[in-house]
Amino acid sequence: MSKGVLTIETDYSDDDFKVKWIEIEKIISTQDFLVTLKNGNRIKASEINHKENSDEIILKEDNFATTVIKVDDIVFIRQIKKDFISRLDASLSFGFNFTKSKNLKQLTVRSTLGYTTNFWSLDGSYNSVRNNQDQSDEIHRTDANVSFNYFLKKDRFVLFSSEFLTNNEQPLDLRLTHKAGYGKYIIHNNRMYLGTGGGIASNNENYFNNADDRKSGELFGLIEVNMFDYENISLLSNLTIYPSLTEKKRWRTNFKIDLKYDLLLDFFIKLGLTYNYDNKPVEGAAYDDYILQTTFGWEL
CATH class of the missing domain: 2.40.160.40 (monomeric porin ompg)
Structure with missing residues (x-):
């Protein structure tokens, strides 16, 4: 997610899906991500989960610690990959x-x-x-x-x-x-x-x-x-x-x-x-x- 837009790549679509970040209803992923917050903190998360019936997201880190943050406090998400592109x-x-x-x-x-x-x-x-x-x-x-x-x-x-x-x-x-x-x-x-x-x-x-x-x-x-x-x-x-x-x-x-x-x-x-x-x-x-x-x- 960058500049307020969440981009989702799938194997079954020629084009990526793009949605406004603040309008998402729920997000769950077990990929590795770099997450940047409004206050400038950067978190390396191994799992992202939406808190039930809430506008908060749970970030699980590599050391099993968790951070709970509101959706609009997240300004950047990048999947951590090794490839250059x-x-x-x-x-x-x-x-x-x-x-x-x-x-x-x-x-x-x-x-x-x-x-x-x-x-x-x-x-x-x-x-x-x-x-x-x-x-x-x-x-x-x-x-x-x-x-x-x-x-x-x-x-x-x-x-x-x-x-x-x-x-x-x-x-x-x-x-x-x-x-x-x-x-x-x-x-x-x-x-x-x-x-x-x-x-x-x-x-x-x-x-x-x-x-x-x-x-x-x-x-x-x-x-x-x-x-x-x-x-x-x-x-x-x-x-x-x-x-x-x-x-x-x-x-x-x-x-x-x-x-x-x-x-x-x-x-x-x-x-x-x-x-x-x-x-x-x-x-x-x-x-x-x-x-x-x-x-x-x-x-x-």
Whole structure:
């Protein structure tokens, strides 16, 4: 069960059954599961039973201990399997434009990839736009990131991540940012989660126009919201602010938002916006850059 939806796979059906978690009448299973609660606790359960005539569920653990919890206090259930695919989440979407005038061609890609185990997760994303037309230089913008989260008690986590950015507007040949920090989920339920965190970062920048490359130490603070149980619409957004430790009065901002509408057979339409701002860019460069993408894709 994830994002408020319980998925049941059977041998006799081509498609999985999906029901809203808070609307289930009764659930019984003797599989091994990882269960996450609203308070951030994670329980490895060998058996799940519904308490008779009640909205409570009994979780039996490997050590024969039991935990009784209300249905709406459970925010995540994953069957514990050893195979790779069962722990994988991915999405890939594309958009393409072509016009006869000046032979304009534009390709846009927006993608995510995630792998979750019992107590840690590894996530990544890749977003890119490339624009070619006659009698004009190529325009491109690419951003990517990979992050590792280790989950602690009470909905806290430790995070490590790396971010990559290149664009013509600023004009960045490469911006590589490494981060280490600590965070906590403020809201974590069957409709949404809201998390925040902060830490330290190192920032390395190379430029196209032979400007002096820059290296700096930074602090960072972030906030992320994920809203998912709203019919066929979901929203994921995050904001990160980087005040510099080594460059006086310099600060940067990264903002991202994805609005997704689910279609049949795991296809979707996505509207995504990515924006970054630097209050002290190199000479001749813009203060900010952004990308707005409309794509069609499929998710695992």
